[in-house]
Amino acid sequence: GVIDPVKLDRLAEVAIKVGLQLQPGQDLVLTSSIAALPLTRRIVEQAYKAGAGLVTPIFSDDEITLARFRYGSDASFDRAAGWLHEGMARAYAQNAARLAVRGDNPSLLSGQDPAKVARANKANSTAYQPALEKITGFDINWTILAYPEVEWARQVFPGVSDEVAVGKLAEAIFAASRVDNDDPVAAWREHNAALAKRTEWLNGHRFHSLHFTGPGTDLTLGLADGHEWMGGASTAKNGVTCNPNIPTEEVFTTPHRLRVSGHVSSTKPLSYQGTLIDDISVRFEEGRIVEATASKGADVLNKVLDTDEGARRLGEVALVPHSSPISKSGILFYNTLFDENASCHIALGQCYSKCFVGGDKLTPDEVAAKGGNKSLIHIDWMIGSDKVDIDGVHEDGRRVPVMRAGEWA
């Protein structure tokens, strides 16, 4: 094969030892596409070697996903597998860890009726809510990582053979995931320490708001009361320290859902559940998106914003320097796991309750009172580039440079 089996083994090891720190006896619920089977099998092996209880993989298949859009009756698009999502939520409530392997075709559903895509997404988000709450609430250790599926590789590296494209994407994933060296676990330890220094500095300042300026962007983004910056390794409520994203370059916290104003433009395309959304531009008033445009996928974007009241408000802001390794690779991945780690970004929808001082003890009502947002969705999109400046603004108006031309100031 064109994918280095040694690095693939290392990626599986990093998934279990760094991504999850899976505990002896702990069950694992794993989602993967069938196309990612070579990595998924290795992850299962590593999980059992680490003393897993039971590993339960739930597989998806692009052709089966498409069959619904090609042949499904109209009523089908409002259905969701509530029994499966509720079951997963119950597994997490019983302390199962959660791992997702991503590698799907970023534009799988681009040729399908946007109204049906939006209905299917909404039905799925609604059914998924009980499980998502346990993940965003950080009840258990979880992680997401990627496998270079061929349809994805074709879009990242067009104009070369499938073999070459998959090989290149595999190497890009390995480099970004820090498995292109002999001791990836040690490399992750160092990286987590570096991210911790950034969060300490930001938590020392505890800014009232951030002010973003750049082409098409002049945004004042209030931060939630008692917000806490996080990044890299983090401890879930079940006491396990994990790395929820592999790769990760971001430090992130919770915006105030009522205190965001101005306008902001995306700097990279967003692939959302098989639809590419490009050149997003939105305007906020009192925390709420009152206007949204996009050059591609505008239909799906506007339907997403109508999911619920919280879908028009922010649940996350994240800072990533333009010189991050993923950004320096120059590769546009059309995959949020990578592109969000090459650029400052914001997320529509649900906040992470963990991004508050003492967050693991806050009730949903307390999170809301501090300005945390609530929604069925959590969709990151990229607003950073080497042309964006960010100031931290204290409550008394004092400004501190945070980033200049996309780099830490």
Add this chain to the structure above:
Amino acid sequence: GVIDPVKLDRLAEVAIKVGLQLQPGQDLVLTSSIAALPLTRRIVEQAYKAGAGLVTPIFSDDEITLARFRYGSDASFDRAAGWLHEGMARAYAQNAARLAVRGDNPSLLSGQDPAKVARANKANSTAYQPALEKITGFDINWTILAYPEVEWARQVFPGVSDEVAVGKLAEAIFAASRVDNDDPVAAWREHNAALAKRTEWLNGHRFHSLHFTGPGTDLTLGLADGHEWMGGASTAKNGVTCNPNIPTEEVFTTPHRLRVSGHVSSTKPLSYQGTLIDDISVRFEEGRIVEATASKGADVLNKVLDTDEGARRLGEVALVPHSSPISKSGILFYNTLFDENASCHIALGQCYSKCFVGGDKLTPDEVAAKGGNKSLIHIDWMIGSDKVDIDGVHEDGRRVPVMRAGEWA
């Protein structure tokens, strides 16, 4: 490929139109191994064309199953995915149909520790119980059919290339499943009518017991009070008429769990969850197996019998003439779905409450009072051959020949 795509499409069509008679708007829960993907994708397509609500496939993978036995810690073998099985039970309670694609390696686990295999099976059976009850209770329309996976084909046709073996097994499956002609739906209609004639004759007699004699066999098998013979198409409690097995040649009913005595020997090997069990011989006293031997897989057999009290008693007896098309093919399939349809068989464990007059209205207590058995397991094994005679015995001792030398008398 070596598998005829036209017949594979027809098999998918038969699965949805004959096996399930899937209703417009009805959801479908589908289990399949990843190796059976070519058939499973076609089934999903046919399901949506028939107006399915949502089709949710749950995939298994032999390598992942094996990883647990190769690398799992001891404690892993008592775990099961309760959340998943309970979820399926909830889906059936909400009227989802159920389809299983079988084609697994019949001796996948033959090299593994029988004690661990038995523990894993028991944990899984226990977790699966809520879902199995809805299937054996015939709450919803369900069906099982097969795909010629390569590991299975190798064992059925040893000594030829994988391509040849898979091609031969595919054709055998197509013939047995009645898709080797241009109108398989009509062929199934005729076949169902022929099976209905047999059940009418048997239900007209309503024997008190059956008496099996043959090499290693002298068995008096009492039938449950108010038992009903079934076979072919059958109507589930949700009102949908389906064919639960494709292929099917059997007519079957419920033995009395306290009135079985004598001894009986298997006539074909049994593949039970990856373990081959051969040359089974058991002795019954008052309905209970008090002695069991096997030349292969005796460890697993005896552990299965210890699953619970009902595991040593019978839940089904089925009659199949030795001249059935599957039997005449002369192929030993090492797969119960086929081998049970080439031979009279009995099943350890759970009975079908539907196999009683007015069975869909009986409570579990009423089923038990009539002699129906209850267990976590339902395992069919083959006791018929061209050397076995069967008499029907009325309560007054009057005997009626039912089969002679394996054929209807």
